[in-house]
Amino acid sequence: MSKKENPTSLIVIFGATGDLAKRKLYPSIYRLYKNGSISKNFAVVGVARRPLTNEEFRSNVSKSVSSVANGDGNVEEFSSHFYYHPFDVTSSESYQQLKGLLGDLDSDYETNGNRIFYLAMAPEFFGTIATNLKSEGLTETDGWKRLVIEKPFGHNLPSAKDLNAEIRQAFDESEIYRIDHYLGKEMVQNIEVIRFANALFEPLWNNRYISNIQITSSEVLGVEDRGRYYENSGALRDMVQNHMLQMVALLAMEPPIKLNPEEIRSEKVKVLRAMRKIEQDDVEDYFVRGQYGAGFVDGDQVQGYREGNSVDPNSNTETYVAGKLLIDNFRWAGVPIYIRTGKRMSEKSTKIIVQFKDIPMNLYYNRGEKVDPNLLVINIQPEEGITLHLNAKKSGKDVTTTPIKLDYTNNCIDGINTPEAYERLIYDAMRGDMTNFTHWDEVALSWSFIDEISKAWENTRAFDFPNYESGSMGPKQADGLLEKDGFHWWPL
Numbered sequence: 001m002s003k004k005e006n007p008t009s010l011i012v013i014f015g016a017t018g019d020l021a022k023r024k025l026y027p028s029i030y031r032l033y034k035n036g037s038i039s040k041n042f043a044v045v046g047v048a049r050r051p052l053t054n055e056e057f058r059s060n061v062s063k064s065v066s067s068v069a070n071g072d073g074n075v076e077e078f079s080s081h082f083y084y085h086p087f088d089v090t091s092s093e094s095y096q097q098l099k100g101l102l103g104d105l106d107s108d109y110e111t112n113g114n115r116i117f118y119l120a121m122a123p124e125f126f127g128t129i130a131t132n133l134k135s136e137g138l139t140e141t142d143g144w145k146r147l148v149i150e151k152p153f154g155h156n157l158p159s160a161k162d163l164n165a166e167i168r169q170a171f172d173e174s175e176i177y178r179i180d181h182y183l184g185k186e187m188v189q190n191i192e193v194i195r196f197a198n199a200l201f202e203p204l205w206n207n208r209y210i211s212n213i214q215i216t217s218s219e220v221l222g223v224e225d226r227g228r229y230y231e232n233s234g235a236l237r238d239m240v241q242n243h244m245l246q247m248v249a250l251l252a253m254e255p256p257i258k259l260n261p262e263e264i265r266s267e268k269v270k271v272l273r274a275m276r277k278i279e280q281d282d283v284e285d286y287f288v289r290g291q292y293g294a295g296f297v298d299g300d301q302v303q304g305y306r307e308g309n310s311v312d313p314n315s316n317t318e319t320y321v322a323g324k325l326l327i328d329n330f331r332w333a334g335v336p337i338y339i340r341t342g343k344r345m346s347e348k349s350t351k352i353i354v355q356f357k358d359i360p361m362n363l364y365y366n367r368g369e370k371v372d373p374n375l376l377v378i379n380i381q382p383e384e385g386i387t388l389h390l391n392a393k394k395s396g397k398d399v400t401t402t403p404i405k406l407d408y409t410n411n412c413i414d415g416i417n418t419p420e421a422y423e424r425l426i427y428d429a430m431r432g433d434m435t436n437f438t439h440w441d442e443v444a445l446s447w448s449f450i451d452e453i454s455k456a457w458e459n460t461r462a463f464d465f466p467n468y469e470s471g472s473m474g475p476k477q478a479d480g481l482l483e484k485d486g487f488h489w490w491p492l
């Protein structure tokens with residue numbers, strides 16, 4: 001990993017007029033620029049088809065960073081580093097002109113030939129772009145070259161393998177940065193620290209003391225205008241294959257011998273390998289799917305998934321998934337990890353709840369008192385922090401118990417302004433730190449787990465769809481998953 005703190009580079013963004021570039025990438029690069037994390041020796045080249053001049057492009061970039069710039073006077077200076085190069089990425093001839101532009105900018109901005117190619121476009125273009133970058137000589141540079149790839153990385157294991165083989169013709173694995181933006185979130189990165197820097201937790205982090213783990217990532221928004229993409233994806237591919245399984249891997253991995261990308265990835269891979277594969281015939285016992293119908297969100301009536309743009313009125317696509325995962329290794333045998341994620345739920349929230357086993361004998365039972373289990377809650381978003389649920393004595397003369405909470409909230413501490421996930425990840429890609437990007441082995445193992453479930457769901461219609469109302473916490477059947485093991489989703 002490079003130790004350089006102010007990296008210099010050209011960043012070529014394919015998909016420069018798209019939603020992701022405008023909403024996430026430009027504001028993140030601006031924040032890096034504003035807080036001095038990247039040197040002034042950088043330039044960004046935007047690629048997309050629509051005809052824009054450099055001036056029009058810069059003005060669009062300025063608009064998209066205005067919400068994070070808060071009226072700062074440096075937005076124009078920032079936007080002056082942006083260049084626009086319109087072409088259709090499927091036409092190989094246009095890459096030669098781009099090559100010329102990059103050569104000029106390399107010398108104008110003294111970027112030492114360092115290049116990031118950021119693919120923020122529909123995945124069907126990923127392979128073509130990588131191939132053309134190589135065949136047209138854009139990857140021949142005096143500095144380093146890196147390919148940053150957005151999700152989804154394939155649609156299933158065979159297509160992911162094909163894509164990987166295609167991009168590996170042009171880039172080495174050590175140059176491929178597969179984005180999973182959850183790995184850039186402050187509290188997802190904190191999982192390792194909470195586990196490995198606290199004597200209080202690490203000795204208890206196993207099947208002797210933990211009864212189950214629950215990971216919930218709920219969204220209030222529906223599928224909006226992404227119906228075309230989502231119809232081919234569903235919640236399983238959109239959220240579980242990547243973000244949810246990455247959180248599982250971080251929660252369950254063994255302590256790495258060193259905090260370097262290779263060692264961390266190797267431990268995550270072992271977790272994914274140990275995850276019990278679910279055969280198609282058994283999917284119903286472990287997974288529940290849902291699709292939202294009409295309902296109310298913040299008091300407003302909203303339509304169901306099937307009424308959305310570019311969605312089949314009889315769609316079989318799931319907008320909600322709950323599942324029970326088992327990791328068959330020494331540490332985790334017998335501890336279910338429940339996951340759930342969905343759109344149009346009652347709140348936007350991502351949380352991990354670690355439920356500890358009950359104490360061997362409850363001295364307070366005799367008095368008819370129930371003692372709650374200890375819970376460690378890792379709040380990923382919107383609040384960032386941890387809450388520890390304990391039991392203590394209720395104030396007064398009698399010895400009775402009361403649940404108490406120890407809370408740590410990042411957002412409440414003055415001066416803490418945690419970087420956006422994309423801000424961190426772009427910075428890491430510029431510094432050459434691959435820790436928070438997914439290695440091919442992780443992608444492949446995740447797909448091989450997910451493929452069995454998606455095959456089972458594609459082969460059987462969900463006759464009860466839509467089976468949850470917009471604004472609810474998902475289908476009732478998801479409660480059954482935990483109830484049969486004697487647990488329930490914690491409503492925290």
Ligand SMILES: NC(=O)C1=CN([C@@H]2O[C@H](COP(=O)(O)OP(=O)(O)OC[C@H]3O[C@@H](n4cnc5c(N)ncnc54)[C@H](OP(=O)(O)O)[C@@H]3O)[C@@H](O)[C@H]2O)C=CC1
Pocket residue numbers: 014015016017018019020021047048049050087088089090119120121122123150151152
């Ligand atoms: N939007 C989001 O919040 C998220 C997006 N992603 C991923 O990021 C990627 C981009 O998503 P998003 O920004 O939403 O997509 P958009 O549809 O908003 O943008 C697509 C971009 O690709 C350009 N484009 C399309 N076809 C061509 C072509 N043949 N040649 C050159 N440019 C082309 C479009 O510009 P033009 O029409 O001018 O050619 C546009 O700039 C996808 O892989 C998506 O899965 C991942 C997580 C979140």
Ligand SMILES: O=C1O[C@H](COP(=O)(O)O)[C@@H](O)[C@H](O)[C@H]1O
Pocket residue numbers: 219238239350
């Ligand atoms: O990757 C994706 O993530 C978002 C949810 O991300 P978050 O950071 O807002 O939790 C999800 O809406 C989208 O469908 C999916 O593609």
